[in-house]
Amino acid sequence: MEKRNLTRYRLSQDLEISPQTACNWADGKNLPDTQSILKLSEYFGVTVEQLMK
Numbered sequence: 001m002e003k004r005n006l007t008r009y010r011l012s013q014d015l016e017i018s019p020q021t022a023c024n025w026a027d028g029k030n031l032p033d034t035q036s037i038l039k040l041s042e043y044f045g046v047t048v049e050q051l052m053k
Helices: 008-015 019-027 034-044 048-052
Strands: none
Touching: 008 019, 008 034, 034 048
């Protein structure tokens, strides 16, 4: 997110999730489910393995 100067709110809009969900993921309070992980990897143009690091 930092590399793209992307806010949590913008991520929530782009992925059609709640802003609270995006904040919880970013803060490490919750982890995305499998489907969301796939969406995130596609959105950021990285592999799932790279995303999980």
